[in-house]
Amino acid sequence: MAVNASPEYDLILLGATGFTGKLCAEYITQHLPTDLKWAVAGRNWKKLSAVVDDLKSLNADRKSPEIEIAELSSQDLDKLARKARVIITTIGPYHLYGTPVVEACAKAGTHYIDCTGETPWVYHAVQKYHETAKASGAILIPLCGIESAPADVTAYLLASHMRSKYSSGVAQLTHSIQALRGDTSGGTLLSALTIMDSYSVPQLRQSRSPFSLALSRPQAAKPLKPLSYRLFGSFRFPGLGLLTDSLCGVQDRQLVYRTWSLLDGGAFYGPKFTYSSWMRTKSRISAFVFHFGFAAAVVALLFKPLRWLLKKLVKQPGEGPPKDQHSSHFIKVKALATSDSNSRQTAECTMSYSGDMYYLTGLLMSEAAMVLLRPDPSKENWAQKLRGGFLTPATLGEQYVERLRNAGMRIEVGSEGEV
Known part of the structure; x- marks a missing residue:
């Protein structure tokens, strides 16, 4: 799977101070491999620091995530996208705040996962960024939450x-x-x-x-x-x-x-x-x-x-x-x-x-990210064949099912x- 060159992190969780974002951060801390290089990102350093402090008590074997400060501007998000192989975003409503994140990932070749249920927004995002993502190799997977x-x-x-x-x-x-x-x-x-x-x-x-x-x-x-x-x-x-x-x-x-x-x-x-x-x-x-x-x-x-x-x-x-x-x-x-x-x-x-159910959403997104980060060549994975663009949770195939x-x-x- 093509991604941007030499990223600083495997995974960045954008929106870790929100309700779903905190639960997703907890799941990553408790269940994903301890050698995962990851960061939490958002606009407020104080709130992000509080999230990181809370995570320390959940898994003593894991190094705390780094903190990245980013506004929802094209300039900040372009920089953020180039730092990661995968971005999970829980910042909604997505029709208000999701488009610049999708655009940044599609241009940078960074894989993207969200938990939106807002299909009118997904419809317009697909029309606008599917071909850009295919060209860059970015796999964009919306609707990766409990809803669907x-x-x-x-x-x-x-x-x-x-x-x-x-x-x-x-x-x-x-x-x-x-x-x-x-x-x-x-x-x-x-x-x-x-x-x-x-x-x-x-x-x-x-x-x-x-x-x-x-x-x-x-x-x-x-x-x-x-x-x-x-x-x-x-x-x-x-x-x-x-x-x-x-x-x-x-x-x-x-x-x-x-x-x-x-x-x-x-x-x-x-x-x-x-x-x-x-x-x-x-x-x-x-x-x-x-x-x-x-x-x-x-x-x-x-x-x-x-x-x-x-x-x-x-x-x-x-x-x-x-x-x-x-x-x-x-x-x-x-x-x-x-x-x-x-x-x-x-x-x-x-x-x-x-x-x-919101913790389950964090699970669904986090395990999808791991399939993108560490694909198993012995298991069917349609996302690898399709290479880029707006894909779906099911295209992650047998490895995703096994991880779930x-x-x-x-x-x-x-x-x-x-x-």
Whole structure:
């Protein structure tokens, strides 16, 4: 993988003083190799120093990270990007603060990872910087957080299973969040409330297409929308239960379809590939309320005065679930796939994790960085083949999956009924 020449650091974490940034720094300190050369970066020396002091108690064997001061200006970020092989950034909202970081990395040939869920911003960043990154060899991986990385990896594993066991592609892949307990941070809420300040309604509509991030689209990608769902906001799917909308459904579809288009132009997943993403619900009534309530909330947020008021009432950036609640948080997902050559050939994948979802986001980004920094030539790694540009978590392949398992994520895949 091409990167900039002779960088000072393997990894720079930009935004280490924020809620997610602190948890990412903790994960790096506790779990990544002690010979990793890394730094934390941001605008405030005092706050960064406090983060570094807190990290010292987590791993006595690790040298403390260096501190790099950088404003979010092109001049400072260009210098910062040239100092690292990989930059992880947790500074959001990304539609407000992410573009200059992407630009600096794309020009410098520095790999980039973030945890945004703001696909309108990702859509415009891809249009603007994909070719620049391809030319420099920079691998840019957005959407590498809890919102969509698990869905992307799950789809990759099911496609891999279909190829290895049945020598076929996937006709239909249905992903579901089976159970979730957690809480949102102020940064996540701010991103949701400000995205409409940066993009017009036509721009948002254009970027919400399932294929807006894909280089091409499958031949027969028909959305799964049964009559029961259209009427009542829910439907039953064999093996997955009663399903309704997923808050991450839009991002999941866009990310998975981009992966589909990147891997041999769709040949790996199959030309008839159809993907959908849902969330399990307890009852028809709760699904009805959520489905139509969520749609009404999206329309309400078009009104700027309401967004202004909500910004005052919700958690503020830097705030998030208290640590004494982290041990009770968890997520479990399950996905089913059907072969495109024989409908009786099926597979399932389950993925689960116990712990805070923002800490999991730090895990997902940190382990992705390690695949970029220390690729294993014995394992499938599509990112190495693609060399540069806007890629996806799943393009990191088998080594990424192995690292996630070793980090505490339970991931199982096999023929349906065997998992």
